[in-house]
Amino acid sequence: xxxxKINKLTIQNLITDAFTYGLGSGVQKILNLVLIFFISKxxxxxQFGIFDFYLIFSNLIVMILVFGQDQxxxxxxxxxxxxxxxxxxxxxxxxFQLFLSIIFLPLNIFLLNxxxxxxxxxxxxxxxxxxxxxxIFLLIIFNFCINILRWDFKKNLFIIGIVGNSLLALxxxxxxxxxxxxxxxxxxxxxxxxxxxxxxxxFTKIKKWIKFSTKIYYLKEIFKYGIPLGxxxxxxxxxxxxxxxxxxxxxxEYHLGIYxxxxxxxxxxxxxxxxxxxxxxxxxFKTYKEKKIIDKYNVIVKIFIFSTITILFSVCFWSETLIKxxxxxxxxxxxNLIFPLSLAFIILGLGNIINIGIKLAKRSELNLISNLIxxxxxxxxxxxxxxxxxxxxxxWSIVLGQLILIIIEFYFAQKVxxxxxxxxxxxxxxxxxxxxxxxxxxxxxxxxxxxLVYLSINFxxxxxxxxTIIKHEKNFLKKKISN
Numbered sequence: 001x002x003x004x005k006i007n008k009l010t011i012q013n014l015i016t017d018a019f020t021y022g023l024g025s026g027v028q029k030i031l032n033l034v035l036i037f038f039i040s041k042x043x044x045x046x047q048f049g050i051f052d053f054y055l056i057f058s059n060l061i062v063m064i065l066v067f068g069q070d071q072x073x074x075x076x077x078x079x080x081x082x083x084x085x086x087x088x089x090x091x092x093x094x095x096f097q098l099f100l101s102i103i104f105l106p107l108n109i110f111l112l113n114x115x116x117x118x119x120x121x122x123x124x125x126x127x128x129x130x131x132x133x134x135x136i137f138l139l140i141i142f143n144f145c146i147n148i149l150r151w152d153f154k155k156n157l158f159i160i161g162i163v164g165n166s167l168l169a170l171x172x173x174x175x176x177x178x179x180x181x182x183x184x185x186x187x188x189x190x191x192x193x194x195x196x197x198x199x200x201x202x203f204t205k206i207k208k209w210i211k212f213s214t215k216i217y218y219l220k221e222i223f224k225y226g227i228p229l230g231x232x233x234x235x236x237x238x239x240x241x242x243x244x245x246x247x248x249x250x251x252x253e254y255h256l257g258i259y260x261x262x263x264x265x266x267x268x269x270x271x272x273x274x275x276x277x278x279x280x281x282x283x284x285f286k287t288y289k290e291k292k293i294i295d296k297y298n299v300i301v302k303i304f305i306f307s308t309i310t311i312l313f314s315v316c317f318w319s320e321t322l323i324k325x326x327x328x329x330x331x332x333x334x335x336n337l338i339f340p341l342s343l344a345f346i347i348l349g350l351g352n353i354i355n356i357g358i359k360l361a362k363r364s365e366l367n368l369i370s371n372l373i374x375x376x377x378x379x380x381x382x383x384x385x386x387x388x389x390x391x392x393x394x395x396w397s398i399v400l401g402q403l404i405l406i407i408i409e410f411y412f413a414q415k416v417x418x419x420x421x422x423x424x425x426x427x428x429x430x431x432x433x434x435x436x437x438x439x440x441x442x443x444x445x446x447x448x449x450x451x452l453v454y455l456s457i458n459f460x461x462x463x464x465x466x467x468t469i470i471k472h473e474k475n476f477l478k479k480k481i482s483n
Contacts, residue, residue, distance in 0.1 A: 023159075024155075024158065024159035024162055024163055025162065026271075026275075027159075027163050028162040028163050028165075028166050029267075029271055031163065031166035031167055031170055032166050033264065033267065033268075033326075034170065035166060035169060035170045035173065036264050037264065037326040037327050038170070038173065038174075039051065039173065039187060040260075040261055040264075040327045040328065040331065041327060041328050042177065042182045043182075043183075043184070044257075044330075045253075045254050045257035045258060045330050045331060046123075046252075046253035046254055046256070046257055047123060047183070047184055047257070048257045048260060048261065049248075049253050049254070049255070049256030049257030049258075049259070049260050050121055050123045050124075050184065050253060050256065050257075051184050051187065052244070052256070052257075052260035052263075053121075053244050053248065053256060053260075054112075054128075054132055054184075054188070056237075056240055056241050056244055057111075057112070057115070057132070057241060058132055058135060058136050058139065059237055059240075060234075060237040060238060060240075060241045061104065061108060061111075061136050062136060062139050062140055062143070063230075063233045063234050063236075063237040064234055064237075065097060065100045065101055065104060065136075065140055066097060066140065066143070066230070066233075067223075067226060067227070067230035067233075067234070068225075068226030068227060068228070068229035068230025068231070068232075068233060069093045069096070069097065069222055069223075069226050069230070070143065070144075070147050071225075071226060071229045071230075071233075072222045072223070072224075072225035072226030072229065073089060073090065073093055073147070073151070073222060075225055076089060076218070076221060076222065076225060077089065077090075077151045086209070087208075087209050087210075087211055088211070088213065088217055088218060089218045089222070090148060090209045090210065091209065091210050091211050091212065091213060092213075092216060092217065092218050092219045092222070093144075093218075093219070093222055094144060094210055095212065096219060097140055097144060098140075098141075101136070101137045101140050101141075102137075104133075104136070104137075105133050105134070105137060106133075108129070108132065108133035108136055109126075109129040109130060109133045112124070112128070112129040112132055112133070113126070113129055116129075119245070119248045119249060121248075121253075123184055125185065127185055128184065128185045128188065131185060131188045131189060131192060132188060134192060135188060135191055135192050135195065138192060138195035138196055138199050139195060141195075141199045141203065142161070142165065142195050142198060142199045142202070145161065145199060145202035145203055145205075145206050146158060146161050146162060146202070148206040148209055149161060149202065149205070149206065152206070152209075154205070157202065157205050161198055161202050164198055165194050165195060165198045166194075168193070168194040168197060168198065169190055169191055169193075169194035172190040172193050172194060173187060173190045176190060228364045228365060228367070228368045229364065231368055231371075232367060232368055232371050235371050235372065235374075235375045236371070238375070239375055239378060239379070242379060242382070243382065243394060243397075243398070244256060244259070244260075246382045246386060246394060247259055247391075247394060250386040250389070251391055255391055257331070258331055258333045258334040258337065259334070259337060259394070259395075261323070261327055261331040261334045262334035262335075262337035262338050262341055262395070263337075263341055265315065265319065265322055265323070265326070265334070265338050265342075266315075266338055266341035266342040266344075266345060268311070268315050268342075269308065269311055269312050269315055269342040269345050269346065270342075270345040272307070272308060272311050273308055273345050273346060273348070273349035274349075276304055276307075276308075276349060277349060277352055277353075280300070280352070280353055280356075284297070284356050284360075285360075288356075288360055294419055294420050294421070297353075297419070297421075298421060298422045298423060300353065301350070301353055301354060301421070301423045301426065302423065302426050304349065304350065304353060305350065305423070305426050305427075305430055306461070308346045308349065309346070309430060309433060309434075309461075310458065310461055312339075312342045312343065312346060312437075313433075313437060313457065313458075313461075314454075314458075315338065315342060316338055316339045316342065316437065316441055317440075317441065317450075317454055318454075319334075319335040319338045319339075319441075320332060320335050323335060336392060336441075337392065337395045339437070339438070339441060340392070340395035340396050340398065340399045341395050341398065343399050343434070344395075344398040344399045344401075344402045347399065347402040347403060347406055348402055348405075348406075350406065351402070351405060351406035351409055351410070354406075354410060354413070354419075354421055354423065355406065355409040355410055355412070355413040356413070356419075357413035357414065357416060357417030357418070357419055358409060358412055358413045358416060358417070360417045361413075361416035361417040363412070363416050366409070366412040366413075366416065367409070369408075369412075370405055370408045370409045370412060371405065373404065373405070373408055374401050374402070374404055374405035374408070377400075377401050377404045378397050378398060378400075378401030378404075381393075381396075381397035381400055381401060382394060382397050385397055440453075
């Protein structure tokens with residue numbers, strides 16, 4: 001029988017689990033950023049760009065091999081109550097992924113060699129191809145174990161896994177820094193050590209769920225749910241890989257390096273957006289049937305826009321300081337890229353809020369169609385900007401692509417699940433602020449003047465937030481009470 005903890009969840013369980021998983025995920029993200037920024041300090045700009053390029057390739061192959069099975073099993077896992085049914089479900093997915101991973105081991109080496117030859121990457125060597133191929137294999141095993149632990153509510157092991165992996169990689173790279181040679185291939189060896197140790201440890205903890213069988217019962221159902229989700233994940237990962245390939249093909253390895261560091265700094269904004277999303281999803285699925293709940297949703301949109309634009313302003317305003325502090329002065333040319341890349345994450349997050357109707361209507365194919373249009377539109381924009389040799393245009397292509405995506409999904413969402421959104425004034429104010437920021441970031445301030453400007457603008461932000469949202473909500477509540 002399945003554990004009682006899985007079948008009998010309370011609100012207290014939900015709050016505790018959300019906090020625990022959120023805390024563990026937060027620590028992991030911080031460790032990953034520390035690791036990446038440390039690596040960027042030690043490598044040249046060109047080496048870091050290639051290192052990041054190979055990481056993105058690895059993540060793309062992982063997405064292709066998993067093909068949405070992780071999300072499908074997460075949905076199907078709770079459709080069955082017996083342990084044996086869940087065991088068969090998990091086992092079939094595991095052995096299928098294992099089979100594909102083994103097949104792709106030599107194919108990955110071939111693809112890496114081909115790509116490195118096409119783009120004339122001088123840092124590539126056969127040993128690097130073998131290391132990356134083995135790392136991809138380990139990433140699939142590790143991610144599978146982590147997902148099982150999450151579904152089985154093994155919180156402590158889950159946190160040990162995600163935090164331990166990042167921490168072990170960080171420790172081994174620090175050790176390498178003082179006791180060896182820190183280059184691209186040795187860094188990937190450190191990643192391999194961390195994933196190998198944690199994968200072996202975690203697999204011993206989830207082995208009860210794995211049982212080999214010659215009969216297949218659930219794989220068809222897994223792919224039925226997983227294909228749309230897998231295609232969306234592959235489109236997203238492919239676009240990131242194509243984006244970096246375009247830079248490598250039309251510009252230089254130096255451009256690839258500064259774009260990579262700008263993307264890492266933009267992740268600071270993304271982490272806040274992602275944190276908001278983690279609470280938005282469960283909240284909306286729980287409350288969408290309530291009367292006049294749209295009033296609360298509209299307030300949430302305003303809070304999201306205000307909070308994320310404040311974070312974007314802070315990150316971009318101090319971008320030069322952040323680059324010097326977290327990475328190195330050699331990446332200072334990345335500062336102009338941080339604004340569009342961070343803005344793209346905010347648009348993505350806003351779309352996930354206002355276009356929730358597609359998920360409420362259970363029309364995932366509309367997400368797939370929208371993402372396909374987004375994918376093709378963004379690639380077209382890459383081409384247009386590269387024709388004019390406009391490097392910054394690569395980042396703005398992502399922003400424009402996200403705008404296309406949010407508009408298309410909003411149209412679909414309103415068709416299948418109409419909701420009375422009232423955020424257009426907030427969007428208008430947002431656009432004015434973005435134009436203001438764009439010109440403000442062009443000026444060079446002395447440290448004292450810059451601090452005063454930063455504090456003054458934040459004061460105006462919070463004062464405006466109070467007048468437009470907090471005060472409005474107080475008046476709204478008073479009217480409801482009086483009625």
